[in-house]
Amino acid sequence: MNLARKTMNAPALAAVYERAWRPAVFYLASGRTTGTDRRDAVDALRLRGPQKVLDLACGPGNFAHYLSGYLTDGGFVTGLDYSPAMLAKAAADNAGPRVGYVRGDARTLPFADGTFDAVCCFGALYLIPDPLAAAxxxxxxxxxxxxxxxxxxxxxxxxxxxxxxxxxxLSGLRLFDRDTFPDLFAAAGLIDIDQRVHRFMQYVDATRPE
Ligand SMILES: C[S@@+](CC[C@H](N)C(=O)[O-])C[C@H]1O[C@@H](n2cnc3c(N)ncnc32)[C@H](O)[C@@H]1O
Structure with a gap:
């Protein structure tokens, strides 16, 4: 296991991730605040009503819980992560009536085809050993x-x-070029593909056609 993955599994990181680590590291990497990222996630996923949402590599539930606030009865966000320490923190800090957490591996999801109305993965694909399989x-x-x-x-x-x-x-992180994810989405038949780049971060969203 490389340094980046070891760090994500450490209880000490889980303890400070939401309030200190994420705001600081992602602000340096992208120039954006967590609040901006959260609001843009709601818009990009077009969250509303009783939707079923998957937050892949959810960490301590810092997005999953926020997103669940935009759903109505019957709506539910499933947060999935590999790290027991992150999931323990999610259960402690980010529980709610329309959010729940499950341990799993992003590369082999334990869900049937077409289960979710919206699927997201923020700040994690560069840590996952086979990020294209996860996508x-x-x-x-x-x-x-x-x-x-x-x-x-x-x-x-x-x-x-x-x-x-x-x-x-050297630390086990991958940096992706401009084309990898838009090309993967297009090859899978997705439409409305939109990409925005902020410093060392890229944001890509798309629709699976009817
Ligand atoms: C930097 S955190 C991102 C948390 C949150 N999504 C955010 O944007 O703040 C990355 C997360 O990816 C998880 N992760 C890494 N590899 C994974 C895998 N193969 N399957 C599921 N989760 C994984 C780590 O455990 C960690 O919680």
Whole structure:
């Protein structure tokens, strides 16, 4: 297990992740606040009503709980994560009537095809050993007409990007180019693909056609 994955499994990180780690690290990486990311996630996923939502690699539930506030009765957010420490923190800090947490591996999701109205994965694909398999799993469990949204790392296609990629790789983090996820989404038949880049982060969302 590499350094990045070990860090995510550490109870000490889970303890400070939502209030200190995420706001600081993601602000440096993207110039955006957690509040902005959360509000944009609601818009990108077009959350409303009694939808079923999957928050993949949910960490301590910091997005899952927030997103669940936009659903009505019958709606539910399932947060899935691999780290027991993160899931314990999610259960302690981010429980609610329309959110629940399950342990699992993003690469082999324990859900039937087309289970969810909306599927998201924020700030995690660069940690997952086979991120493209995880992205394909997200698409598999999304119903026709549903929305998918990710945020992940970004590298420029220049010398700085090459050096950054090598430096990140030492800790087990991957930096993705501009094309990987839009191309994967397009190859899977998704439409309305939109990508926004902020510093070292990219945000991509799309619709699975009816
Ligand atoms: C940086 S946190 C992101 C938490 C939250 N989504 C956010 O945006 O703040 C990354 C999470 O990915 C989880 N993770 C890494 N590999 C995973 C895998 N293969 N399956 C499920 N979760 C995984 C880690 O346990 C960690 O909680």
């Amino acid at each position: 394909r799993e997200m698409i598999r469990v999304l119903r026709p007409g549903g929305r998918i949204a990710i945020s992940t790392s970004f590298r420029e296609d220049n010398l700085f990007g090459t050096v950054s990629t090598a430096a990140a790789g």
